[in-house]
Amino acid sequence: MNKIKVSIIVCTYNRDDVIGDCLESLQNQTAGKDDFEVLIINNNSTDGTEKICSDFLNKQNNTNFKYFTEKKQGLSFARNRGIRESGGNIISFIDDDAVACKEYADEVINFFSEYKHADALGGKILPEYETGRPAWMSVFLEPIMSVIDLGDKVKEFPKNKFPVGANMIIKKEVFEKTGVFNENLGRTGKNMLGGEEKDLFYRIKNAGGKIYYSPKPWVFHQIPDSRLTKQFVKKQALGIGYSEKIRSLNTGKAEFLKSVLKETAKWFAVLLLFVFYSAGFKFSKAEMIVFFRYWVSKGFFASKL
Structure with a gap:
């Protein structure tokens, strides 16, 4: 692999309450601006998301930040637009309600520099509950909140488990081999459909790809009380x-x-x-x-x- 450059894709839809925190965490990365780029894909937001992103880009010297509007409604359309617009050879997806650690981009680069045979990576995702973890929540249900913690060591993802969208990283060349996200799957607007991530990682596995977990490129995933009803x-x-x-x-x-x-x-x-x-x-x-x-x-x- 040539010099590693990470394209961090943030797809957003009507999240003006959290998108600012996400972008600020990516602005404060320890990695040099030549080592990563951030692509914001606005999927037709109708709230204040566009203004927040515009103000952020205008006020900051964010030369490695790019902004796009994807008119086709749906998370899979937005993610695929990000892949097409990306200039890096490593593609990272972070949800708009996630906050990345400041070493995030550096840790992604370090991982793929060491594990050159890896095709994809899922990082640790820690929950940040608005008012605390509810009594009914168990370790068996936390994955529905995009929480992943497989420990403090690098390992291959267990069978029937895979990274999730709040923090998943894939070599760009993998998309050329296995295809991109299935646009018949995934969320569209406010519906709760999914399956596009599982579909992609199953294709990667079936093609013999290696999918790893690492605790180091971690993010906080903000979980408001409204998602715990x-x-x-x-x-x-x-x-x-x-x-x-x-x-x-x-x-x-x-x-x-x-x-x-x-x-x-x-x-x-x-x-x-x-x-x-x-x-x-x-x-x-x-x-x-x-x-x-x-x-x-x-x-x-x-x-x-």
Whole structure:
């Protein structure tokens, strides 16, 4: 690989409450401006996001920051626009509600300098709850809040696990081999569909790609109280289930059958967790584990949402 340059892509839609924190963290990187660029992809925001980004770019000497508007609505469209506009050979995606550590770009460069055979990387994602972690939250549900912590050592991602959008990094050449994000999957506006990340990483794995975890390029993921209501979790769980149905059907009947079997098997694990938490008098955790799996299954087997 030639000299490593990181393109950090921040896709945003109506997040004027948090996008400023994200951009400020990327402005304060220890890496030199020649080593990374930041691409802001505004996906038709209707709030104050555009003004915040414009003011940020005008007031600061951010020569390595670029701003684009993607008219096609949908996160996958926005991410693919970022890939097309990028000038780096390493592509990093950070959510607009994430705050990167100041060594983020340097740590990405250090990783791919050492692990030259790696194709993709997922960094540690730590939660920053607005008013504290709710009693019903468990380590088994935190991943739905884009929380990933696999420890303090570099390792390959375990089977059936993969990086998530708040902090995922991929070699640009990988997209040329396996394709970009599936634009039939992923969030569009305020809907809660997804699956585009899982779809991409499955393609990378099936092509023999190596996907790693590293704790060093870490981010905080801001989690407001509005995302911790039962109604929000229900909407997200339904979207997760329905998106997995679409993803697996698009892949083929065998993949869909595999997903059906996996969804069924997960109920056995859920029942064990229900007993475990109930025995420890952690009833809110036990209840939410069951509700969440029920909503995912309902979404998976629904004809439409």
